[in-house]
Amino acid sequence: MLGFFTAVLFGHGNLFVAVFGARILLIHFPLMFVIGRVFTREDVVKIGIALLWIAVPMAVLVALQFYSPQSAWVNRGVGGDMEGGGFNGGALGYFRPPGTFSFTTGLTQFYSFVAPFIFYFWLYPKGVSRLLLIAATASLFAVVPMSISRGLLFQVGISAIFMFIATVRQPRYLGHMLLATCGAVLVVVALSQTAFFQTAIEVFTLRFDNASTSEGGLQGTLIDRYLGNLLEPIKQGINQPFFGYGLGMGTNVGSTILTGSSGFLISEGEWGRLIGEMGLVLGVIAIIVRVSFCVKVGLACYAKLTKNDFLPWLLLSFGLLIIIQGQWAQPTALGFSTLIGGLLIASLRNQSATVPA
Incomplete structure (x- = not known):
């Protein structure tokens, strides 16, 4: 919510772009917990079977x-x-x-x-x-x-x-x-x-x-490409506005509304977009929220693994990277992140768990 107001008051100033950017953390991220609360572990398995058919x-x-x-x-x-x-x-x-x-x-x-x-x-x-x-x-x-x-x-x-x-x-x-x-x-x-x-x-x-x-070979493909996308945005954030350029500006929709053409006005990388849109302080906080979510869920998945329950652990293999560094400005990546995050939480529930009335 703070990032929404700073986008309108100190950033690009476009209300529609700010709403489009804010929906990611106000709707999709909380939806993970809704899925995890409503779905049971059996539902997760049924979705897996449906995916095999697809x-x-x-x-x-x-x-x-x-x-x-x-x-x-x-x-x-x-x-x-x-x-x-x-x-x-x-x-x-x-x-x-x-x-x-x-x-x-x-x-x-x-x-x-x-x-x-x-x-x-x-x-x-x-x-x-x-x-x-x-x-x-x-x-x-x-x-x-x-x-x-x-x-x-x-x-x-x-x-x-x-x-x-x-x-x-x-x-x-x-x-x-x-x-x-x-x-x-x-x-x-x-x-x-x-x-x-x-x-x-x-x-x-x-x-x-x-x-x-x-x-540059394996080092350029894995180390520089992945770790570089994690560290470089923090360095660039020091030279950017304190409140950033405004939520939604780093999305293609925001770019189209603001400039008339689709493109990456801030950064193609996710961490660069977060820091560029909200500034170094709020951007890093948003990153910490995503990382801490994965750490907590990851520890719970490992605990399930020690009890011979492999489903959460295997789902973590996909969710770990896409939730931490997935490009949520892109709707497809945002959708898969939301879905796998919710299914991870649901898979951690007991088999007989039900939503209380």
């Missing part, structure tokens, strides 16, 4: 988008844009497909969201069709190269690491992990025999090599 046809759509020209109907852009919805950030002339979303980041976040549930159901297959689980797993591994997204590959890898940590703590689940690993290997081997998957692998590999070279 992942399969989504992969078919991605394949059609990947191999079709941008003028094809499957690649039609927002509002019927004939230039296509794919992002020209791939390789060998291939575009990064958006799936059912308006931009490729939505597809990356969707399968990053699906991956923890796939790993969980390999460990706890009760109530899930084995055929559906295999199909969803194949869809995940097929989409990774076709998405041409390094972020998706890294996120799936993080979820796999969380799964490995969980099973190491409980050796009796090593058999399940071995079965999942063998299944994944068989899926990859089967897909690698097809021409369409070989092409996707070639495009993805070239994209990975080109990006790693331009960013």
Whole structure:
């Protein structure tokens, strides 16, 4: 609320832009706790099963988008844009497909969201069709190269690491992990025999090599890109107005209202946007709120892990990064952050928990 008033009085001064920016912390962030209060743990599992069903046809759509020209109907852009919805950030002339979303980041976040549930159901297959689980797993591994997204590959890898940590703590689940690993290997081997998957692998590999070279290898891709986005905004905040430039100015909607064109007026990075919009003091406070939320939830997830409950721990593998540093100015990232935050809280509840009257 304080950031809203400072935006109108000392920042850009546009009421509509301030309202649009304030809705993130006034509506979406509290919605996490509403979801966590209303949903039960069984609801979280049901959503996971629904995501498996969605992942399969989504992969078919991605394949059609990947191999079709941008003028094809499957690649039609927002509002019927004939230039296509794919992002020209791939390789060998291939575009990064958006799936059912308006931009490729939505597809990356969707399968990053699906991956923890796939790993969980390999460990706890009760109530899930084995055929559906295999199909969803194949869809995940097929989409990774076709998405041409390094972020998706890294996120799936993080979820796999969380799964490995969980099973190491409980050796009796090593058999399940071995079965999942063998299944994944068989899926990859089967897909690698097809021409369409070989092409996707070639495009993805070239994209990975080109990006790693331009960013300075692994250090530039992971260390400088991630940690640099955390530390640099604090340095820049010292030279920015005390109350920042105003809530909403760092969003594309705010940019369009204020300047007539979409763009990043403050920063593309999330921490840079928060500090740039609200100033160093309020911006850092907002960052601390998000970090402390993840710390508290993370400790609770680990406590559940010690009691052989793997669901919260695996969901944390996706929620940890997107809640702390996800680009909430972008509606799709904001939506996935809100959903995974709420499901994390709900997954921590006891199986028989109900909302009191």
